[in-house]
Amino acid sequence: MVSRKRFLQLSALSAGALLIPSYFFSKNSPSPQNSLTNDDVNTLLKNAKAFCKEKKWAKAKGKYEQIISSRPQEARAYDGLRRCIFQKPKQESAYLEILENAVQKYPDNKDLKQRLYSQYIKMATGNKKVSRLKNSNLLSVAQNKLSELASRYPEDQALQHQLAKVNKLISFKAGEIHHKKNPNIKQQHKENQKLFKARFDQLTNDELSSKLTLLKNKPYKKERENHIRELYLILIKRNVKNHSSDQAIQFAKEYHSLYPKDRSAVYWTRRLGKQKRDFQTLLSMEEKNHQIRQNFWSATSYFNAAKKHQPSNTQKLQILLSEMEQKKTDENQEFVLQCKKTDFYLLQNQTTEAENNINSLLNKKSGIRNTSVIDSVNILVIKYLKKTNQEHLTQKYLYLVINAKDLTTSSDPWEQKIAQLNQNRNFSQSSHLEKLQKFLNKV
Structure with missing residues (x-):
């Protein structure tokens, strides 16, 4: 006969036997965490x-x-x-x-x-x-x-x-x-x-615009950026080709507002802004571009736009010249800076400072072969001659350039300097002389 004490012990063991296996199996069997859902x-x-x-x-x-x-x-x-x-x-x-x-x-x-x-x-x-x-x-x-x-x-x-x-x-x-x-x-x-x-060639401008709007309205994804840029460029180029400059500049402004760091956006906004003479767009774009890039060339582009469209804002021009001075890193940038300083002096009627700068440039660049650099100095000389009422020299300037080798010992100081600057220029590309002639006609 089983005593009460023995019965209670056996009952406890039976309950433990039921609980222990479930405990161990719950720990050792594959858990639901090891099987991932979709x-x-x-x-x-x-x-x-x-x-x-x-x-x-x-x-x-x-x-x-x-x-x-x-x-x-x-x-x-x-x-x-x-x-x-x-x-x-x-x-x-x-x-x-x-x-x-x-x-x-x-x-x-x-x-x-x-x-x-x-x-x-x-x-x-x-x-x-x-x-x-x-x-x-x-x-x-x-x-x-x-x-x-x-x-x-x-x-x-x-x-x-x-x-x-x-x-x-x-x-x-x-x-x-x-x-x-x-x-x-x-x-x-x-x-x-x-x-x-050519995958978009069969689409009309309206269809491309709708496609662009659809992409822009979708949630942002980095992968979509290149597609959006491509559509903007196609629409800008198509409108330029079709002489729809108003539509082209509108797309360029949208493109630049979305991607101000994009070089294509800067290029097209600058090009179309100049073409349309939209000075406000040009100035705001150059200002934004300089704020983003903060380098010598962005300061130069902003200076050019401000000098042309806000010449009275001398404080802004001086600040930009100062920034260019700080950010220049090589001889080419030093040359560009001296040209911009000369332009500024001429704008302010500071002819003495302008003449000193021009003489310095003429001494450094005399006899070089780089036609672009030569004509950059030529343009400054022409501006100075015009500012100082020396039209007799501006009227025959092209003659002085073409016959430079024969005039390097001219008795006229300015003729001599102009000839020495242009004596070794390359005449193989007529476009340089044509550009110089166009500038002389404007003057």
Whole structure:
């Protein structure tokens, strides 16, 4: 007969026996955390992509590996992992091994197979040394594998396109001749570039404008910026070609307001602003450009615009000259600065200071061959002669330039200086003389 005490002991042991297995199994059995849901995968992919944008490759790689450890058939994770692995050189074989192991474990996964065969193609047409270690005819291997896969999935257009691509590469002997020396591949590349550039040719301006507006209204993404810039440039160039300058400058101003650091935006706003004589647009653009860049050339461009359209604002001009002085780094910039200072002196009717600067430039540049530099000094001399009422010299200035070699010992001091400056100039390009003549006509 079981005593009361013994009964209670046995009952306690029975209850423990029921609780202990469930406790241990709850700790040791695979937890739900090791099996990622679709939402978990998408979140991890998003996080990994964010790390890639920040160039935190180790963290991104960890996220992709976390996905693969739980979802080894998730092809998108292999794409991201490839990007991370290839941040280091000579990683083709390492990534190929990862894909081959995945395909070996999951031979029915079409997406993994496509990525593996795509990697074969990249290796065969890229790093010949590595591809030959793998297989001397890796491109044919990829072709055979893709043919077999395409026959199983005839409705898959991406797969059919991939097969057509490898067939073309084999016909071009891409596996034998390097792409930089392969005439067929170089020609194909040129044709692809032409097609890419012409992809918007069939769209009207209104359709392009609608496409641009749609892109701008979408949530911001860095990847969209190049597309938006391209559409702006197409619309600006089309309107310039069609002589719709009002529409062109409107697009240029929008483009510059969105991307003030973009050199194309600055170029087109400056060019169209000058063409339309839109001085306010020019000044605001040059001011903004200088605020962003804060270098010698941005100060020079702003000085040119302010001198032409706000000549009375001497304080601003002096500040810009001072900034140019501080930011100059070479002899060319020193020359440009002295030219701008001379321009400023002439604007302020400080003819003595202007003459001193011009004489200094004439002494330094006398006998040089650089026509652009020579004519920069010529223009300053002409302005000075005009300011000091020496029209007899401005009227025959072109004659002095053309006959410079015969006038280097002229008795007239200015004739002599002008001749010595121009004695070695290059006359092969008539455009320089034409520009000088146009300036003389304006004076």
